Amino acid sequence: MTTLADYSKRGIAGMNEGSLKWLALNRNQQISNMSLSRPPAGMLNFDCSLTPVLIYLNDHKAETLSGVVAAAEAFARDNNSDDIRFLLAAGNAGIEAATNIVIESAQYKMLAWVYGVVALLCLITFRSIRTVTCIIVPLAFTSVLCQALMAWLGIGIKVATLPVIALGVGIGVDYGIYIYSRLETYLKQGLSLHDAYFSTLRSTGKAVAFTGLTLAIGVGTWVFSPIKFQADMGILLTFMFLWNMLGALVVLPALARLLVRPAPRTETAGQPATTRVAA
Incomplete structure (x- = not known):
């Protein structure tokens, strides 16, 4: 000093x-x-x-x-007295400390806004709270795991790292929407949830898995960068891409099995059996 x-x-x-x-x-x-x-x-x-x-x-x-x-x-x-006052000054450490204080109070507000907007748009699209739950819960699970990974690796939440969590939400919700949209289509065609899930995996599931693996492999190469920030971002993005993909392929159908139950088939004279999705 x-x-x-x-x-x-x-x-x-x-x-x-x-x-x-x-x-x-x-x-x-x-x-x-x-x-x-x-x-x-x-x-x-x-x-x-x-x-x-x-x-x-x-x-x-x-x-x-x-x-x-x-x-x-x-x-x-x-x-402190009337003659002398001690104030927090600037400098590199002072600016970083002030930034950390702002981020600490703003990170949960940011996540609340991100999840709120995503949930609202999904609600407008699917008109079902149960469907929104199936899509949002895997994203929230990934966000919690990402923050746990950051704490375990010693990666602090800063101005540069805070948007990564929001980025994971933005990409992960696409996977969920793709999977659930196809799953809902098969359910409306009269398939059981079991058959609709496997039909979804054979069609959209392949595309989601390929996209998630491609993105994860691409950013995974950042881990070998000599720049510490880029290496840390490579770890976080790879983790979020993989977990969002697994959440959409595994967790979302499991939630749909619990929350979204197809209505029993009804048969009328001269018409094939049909089914409705209970939202």
């Missing part, structure tokens, strides 16, 4: 042949003024009303920054 007082000590020692015995603050106001006659740039403003306290950190992890902010705020509460 460096303050203006440290430069004053060095100035006083320098005026006394560099003797370490003088490396201290002097009670004489004139000597203190002389020691700071030429302060370093940025350590004092023109009207002498502001001076920074520079703190050097071992790292800029979220835990470190939050600890520094908490300690600075506690010190300010205990020592």
